[in-house]
Amino acid sequence: MPSLVADFHYKFHDQGSLCAQHCLNNLLQGEYFTPVELSSIAQQLDEEERIRMAEGGVLSEEYRTFLEQPSGNMDDSGFFSIQVISNALGVWGLEPLLFNSREYQRLMIDPVNEKAFICNYKEHWFTVRKLGQQWFNLNSLLTGPELISDTYLALFLAQLQQEGYSIFVIRGNLPECEADQILRIMRVEQQHRPKLIGEEEAQTSSGQRQGHASETRHGMEEDEEELRKALALSRQDMEVEDEEADLRRAIQLSMQGSLSESLTTEELRRRRQAYFDRQSQQAQPTSPHQQDTTTAGKG
The missing domain is CATH 1.20.1280 (Monooxygenase)
Known part of the structure; x- marks a missing residue:
């Protein structure tokens, strides 16, 4: 078997913390979302929250406090919340489900049988996705995709949880991509792990x-x-x-x-x-x- 590694790692020139954009585009394997589009979703969510708060009275202390607080959906560094990501994925009929939630744990699904995960710690998002029959860590902080074996996947996710990451399972049908089509008919090996x-x-x-x-x-x-x-x-x-x-x-x-x-x-x-x-x-x-x-x- 040839020693090959797929270079389907969608990375962008970092301006602030646009890792949510990187995470989504790595997940979908294309340039589907820009910071402007994600900002638009965040602003729409902010407005919906403002309208709900106003129902209690625009002169109330809670409403004034809400207006004084910064947006919980985005900030000046380019960070976007799970609500923004969830709405963006909804366009594709995809839904993020918390990995350690009771709702998901009741399903008793082996992680290796899933299609993708997105992971978050503080203000950093990244994707772990299956392409063909193999799993890859598509973290935009790495110089390239990292191959993850099926036997190591569960341990990898467990380690992330121990480090404080929130992990979301992506449910739904991901869009077709060329990398997935190629890796369905061949397997790759990776001799050198990518560096930070x-x-x-x-x-x-x-x-x-x-x-x-x-x-x-x-x-x-x-x-x-x-x-x-x-x-x-x-x-x-x-x-x-x-x-x-x-x-x-x-x-x-x-x-x-x-x-x-x-x-x-x-x-x-x-x-x-x-x-x-x-x-x-x-x-x-x-x-x-x-x-x-x-x-x-x-x-």
């Missing part, structure tokens, strides 16, 4: 500092070699194994310009510029093949 975005950036930064120290010690000739090694290591951090490229191209669902890619590319650009500046200061010409050096993100 911050962890990848920290490792890139550490590699850059080590590269600079080596350049100082070994001079211009070894400086060039260290730069090539640093760029190669960065490419390895950002890309899935080369043998996984066929499935990535087949699925073609990952978005371009994710946060981890844009930041890492900028770091590499600065690395190259610093190197060329040092060369210029020592009156050494820049070799043509260095100018052609590029880094590739995930496709």
